[in-house]
Amino acid sequence: MKYARYWLWPLAILATALLQSTVVPYLAIGWAKPDVILVIVVLVGLLYGPAQGALGGLCAGLLEDLFSGRFIGLFGLTRMLAGYLAGLVERRVYKEPFMVPMATSFVATVVCETLTYVILRLFGLAPGFGRSLIHVIGPAAVYNAIAAPILYRPLRRLKKETDKGTGVHA
Amino acid sequence: MARFFRRNARLLAAVGVVVVLVALMNVTSQERHHLTYIEQKTAELMAPAQRWTYGLASGIRAWVLSLGELRSIRADNNRLKETVADYEQLRVQLEEYRAENERLKALLEFKTQAAYPTVAARVIARNPDSWFSQIIIDKGRRAGLSQDMPVITPSGLVGKITKVTETTATVLLLLDPESGAGGLVERTRDTGVVLGQAGATGNLRIKFFSRDAKIEVGDDIVSSGLGGVFPAGLPIGRVAQVEPAEFGLVQYAEVRPSADFMHLEEVLVINQPPAGGGGP
Structure with a gap:
């Protein structure tokens, strides 16, 4: 029962996926909307490290793939990379609650969405890079960077909650 | 050998996962006629929650929008704050009903005028990512829906059904990069294919079969009926920019596009192939 509280994470990711497909479209400015699932993955990496970030990203991405019902593995792969990259920051940077989540989320979104673009381009489905940068990658990076510090505190609290009784301290 | 595997276990696991994901992507990128068991069950399990959350978000949005409109009235009627609040709540509710009523009336009017039998459905979710464009509606196989049925609104063509469960259906919007519909210029009858684009920009592209197609900004594009999925004559959109044929x-x-893809709430599904419609 040591890790029993970790079920909260899959629950949080499932709830986020549900919100992403129902509520988040209402937050869109033009066609740009935040990718809360990606932000959560980045923050998991930032709080736990690269291995957990990659695992969280893989699970959340595969769930997103199931919701999309297309290219199963596309978001699993790109979110896994985002979680891993954010996890690398966890080891190197002091975790203050504002600039670090913001900058990490911005960079991870750019890398992750650029990889998504490259894969879609390989399948002949993406338009020119400039267009994707203006309409998807750029707005998503800005939007996610704003969302990251807002979600950081509740997730850090969730981490403390899940760490209780496991002997791990945040 | 065993030592090599032990030492590099994490790296090998990561490589293995990447290989499996790429293989999965390759397999699932092909057009599929059936959902996997996991996809089917996920869609069915999530539908009630999606329906409820989407409805709630829609209500909140209406409420937030109404706040802006009523700011000045509130200032003038400060002493009647409580009464206004009561009326406000009622007004928002009524406004929501009125807007819904108007939408449904337009839909019903269109439905009775339409030459095709249709099924009305509500949008309960959208794709979570920013690259694809699809919606999930609250009607499925039980309502007689099946794959490839065209989806419309009174203002124009929306897309087609790509996946169906018992109670929901996934609609691939015209905006999606994998979408394609036969279209023609109403004025000149030049034909082409209307395509979506990854990373929704809100606009469609039409690729003409002839480089000499005479097309001007402002020309109306309607469905051509070619391709056999969409009936002919449905409004698709208006030309916003002509890209000259270079090489x-x-x-x-x-x-x-004619249809307001950003605010889709109710749609009609044509649940029977159009009479005489469809070509190769």
């Missing part, structure tokens, strides 16, 4: 054999134009 290629085809000409492109940017099309602003």
Whole structure:
């Protein structure tokens, strides 16, 4: 029962996926909307490290793939990379609650969405890079960077909650 | 050998996962006629929650929008704050009903005028990512829906059904990069294919079969009926920009869609192939 509280994470990711497909479209400015699932993955990496970030990203991405019902593995792969990259920051940077989540989320979104673009381009489905940068990658990076510090505190609290009784301290 | 595997276990696991994901992507990128068991069950399990959350978000949005409209009235009627609040709540509710009533009336009017039998459905979710464009509606196989049925609104063509469960259906919007519909310029009858684009920009592109197609900004594009999925004559959009044919054999134009893809709430599904419609 040591890790029993970790079920909260899959629950949080499932709830986020549900919100992403129902509520988040209402937050869109033009066609740009935040990718809360990606932000959560980045923050998991930032709080736990690269291995957990990659695992969280893989699970959340595969769930997103199931919701999309297309290219199963596309978001699993790109979110896994985002979680891993954010996890690398966890080891190197002091975790203050504002600039670090913001900058990490911005960079991870750019890398992750650029990889998504490259894969879609390989399948002949993406338009020119400039267009994707203006309409998807750029707005998503800005939007996610704003969302990251807002979600950081509740997730850090969730981490403390899940760490209780496991002997791990945040 | 065993030591090599032990030492590099994490790296090998990561490589293995990447290989499996790429293989999965490759397999699932092909057009599929059936959902896997996991996809089917996920869609069915999530549908009630999606329906409820989407409805709630829609209500909150209406409430937030109404706040802006009523700011000045509130200032003037400070002493009647409580009464206004009561009326406000009622007004928002009524406004929501009125808007819904108007939408449904337009839909019903269109439905009775339409030459095809249709099924009305509500949008309960959208795709979570920013690259694809699809919606999930609250009607499925039980309501007689099946794959490839066209989806419309009174203002124009929306897309087609790509996946169906018992109670929901996934609609691939015209905006999606994998979407394609036969279209023609109403004025000149030049034909082409209307395509979506990854990373929704809100606009469509039409690729003309002839580089000499005579097309102008403002021309109306309607469905041609070619392709056999969409009936002919449904409004698709209006030409916003013409891209001159440079070296290629085809000409492109940017099309602003007739349907309001950003605010889709109710749609109609044509649940029978149009009479005489459809070609090769």
